[in-house]
Amino acid sequence: MPEKPQEAEVPEVMLATETAAPKRGAEEDKAGLLAVHVIRAVGVKRIFYLGGEPVNALRGVDLSVKRGEYVSIMGPSGSGKTTLFNMIGGLDKPDQGHVYIDEVDVAALDTFELAWLRCHKIGYIFQTFNLIPVASAIENVMFPMLFAGTTQAEAQQKAAELLKRVGLGARIFHKPVALSGGQQQRVAVARALANDPAIVLADEPTGNLDLHTGEEIIRMLEGLKEDFHVTVMSATHDHKMLAASDRVVYLSDGAISHIKRREELDIKFGTLQGDDKGVG
Amino acid sequence: MSSSADSGSDRAESLHGRIGHQVQLPFVNAVRIAWRNIRVRLARSLLVTSGIILALAFLTYILCSDSLARNIAEQGQTRYVEQLLKQGILADLGDADARVQTWWLVGLALLVSFVGILNAMLLSVTERFKEIGTMKCLGALDGLIVQLFLLESTFQGVVGTAIGITIGVLLTLVEGMGLYGATMWTLVPVGNMAALVGICLLAGTGLTIVGALYPAWRAAKMQPVDAMRAEI
Known part of the structure; x- marks a missing residue:
């Protein structure tokens, strides 16, 4: 396990500018220690009001996720x-x-910075896929790149490569309705x-998929995590989907x-497949 | 995967890049997306457009035939004036009540087409809640969402208005031929009618854009979370 960064030195509240910590992080990374926490939730609380009644969706969640980790949230x-995902994804504020x-404190970001964060730092995968129905597979993959300012040609090329990488090289011009789940x-x-x-x-990336297809997606995510050096955070309530996880965080109430x-x-x-008894 | 397979240290460094400022999508890309949205929902688009066509054809016809009749009367073509009076057309020109009535009709036609656009655009926004939410998750700015809906509406508005105006002008000319015969061509107030066509063009396009403003604003202001949670 790589050396942990001195957490004490990371100030509690940090704004988007002029702090030393990320710089130090970069130096560590250059030294091959990809240990800085890419996600840090500190005492996150969120209350929703349903028909006037307060509902505590999150009651103070503390969670740190290291770069390159595969964390499953189970519950x-x-x-x-x-709710926790929306907070981390910059879609909601605690x-x-x-x-x-x-x-960087997500709550301190303005609209443009939040959009940038969603576009560049975070990739979303939804239970219901949420592809743009009127756009083909390749156009769907191109959207975030176009939003990021990539040229049409570059985006097209990279989208085609990515689709090939996920095993859809032959179906890039199909609309979502012509594709299976x-x-x-x-x-x-x-x-x-x-x-x-x-x-x-x-x-819940596998929530709408059958077991076999779901496992394929999870294995693919695991592989991509290595290839793309990304941190993966995945929510599930299915024990069978934990196989790829470095850590499993159990969330309850x-x-x-x-x-x-x-x-x-x-x-x-024992074996992570087919055993449904699990914790819980 | 050239861009994603950067050397390890470059990659690590880029991960630590500061939070940037999201850039506006180039206008041409927004146009492309809006155009595709129309193409895919062609039937609905045609329905909205047909409302605009009807209203604008009516408006153009009223304005242009009015202008033609006035011109003929002013040119002192007495043999036509009698006919115009007989047909009640020239009387309308002086008859304040009849004119008010005509304008009421024009107003109603425009209102109906305006409500039609508003309704169609609101429906369009509602059925695309999830799509809008997803776009925002992928980094779309509020401005782009507004742009997309306004562009979509403008396309429909411009096409509908152009067709409507053409129909209105043709109606005026065909009717003129019937009433005044071939000499009508020498009496067409070209400049005046061109100006009227310009006004109709502005009115039609303006109407569609104003009708799309509220739906577009509503779409843009929606939080991505709410947009995706929405059940339709």
Whole structure:
């Protein structure tokens, strides 16, 4: 395990400018120590009001994710997985606490910076694929690149390469309706990687897929994590999908109940496939 | 994968790049996307466009035939004046009540087409909640969303208006031929009618853009989370 950065030196609240920590991080990275926490949630609380009644979606979540880690968030529906994902993805802001992406407080970003963050730093994969229905597979993958200012030709070339990488080389001009669920999710994976993000957030990526296809997607994510040096955070409530995880964070009723490392998982589950008894 | 397979240190360094400022999508790309959206939903687009065509054809016809009749009367073509009076056309020119009535009709036609556009664009926004949310997740700025909806509406507006105006002018001329015969061609107030066509063009296009403003604004202001959670 790489050396941990001295967390004490990282200030609690850090704005988008002039702090020494990320610089130091860069130096560490050059030295091959990719150990800086790319995601840091500190005391994140979020309250929703449903019909006037407050619902504590998150009750103070502390979580740090290292660069290159594959973290699965496990928990029943309603446990706050999606809320936590939205916070980390810069789609929502905590009522209390802070979310840092590369040590930048997401809450401190303006609209343009948030859009930039979503475009460049984060790749999203959704349960329902969320491809643009009127656009072909390659156009879907090109969208984030065009938003990032890449030229049409460059975006096209890279999108084609990415689709080939996820095994869809022959179907790049198909519209989403002409693709199976697994193929659509592959397009979504390619799209998530389009701008070389630091983090891929996958919210129940296998939720709408059958077991076999779901496993394929998870294996692919695991492989891509290595190839693209991305940090993967994946939410699931399916024990079978934990195989690729370095760590599994169990979320229950808006709080982290416990965290397991890969080694502990192995002991618990024996083989990670087909065993549905698990924790919980 | 040339750009993603940078050397390790470059890659690591880029990961630590500061949060940047999202750039505007070049206008030509926005046009391309909007154009495709129309093409894909062609049937709906044609429905909206047909409303604009009808309203603008009516407006153009009223304005141009009015202008033609006035011109003929002013040129002192007495043999036509009698006919115009008989047909009630010239009387309308002086008859304030009849004119008000005509303008009411024109106003209503425009209002109907305006409401049609508003409705179609709101529907278009509603059925694309998820798409808008996804676009925002991928880094689309609010401005782009507004641009897309306004462009879409403008395409429909310009095409509908152009067709509507053509129909209106043709109607005026065909009717003129019937009423005044071939000499009508010497009496067409070309300059005046060109100006009227210009006004109709502005009115039609303006109407569609104004009708799309609120739906576009609503789409852009939507938070991505809400947009994607929305069940339709």
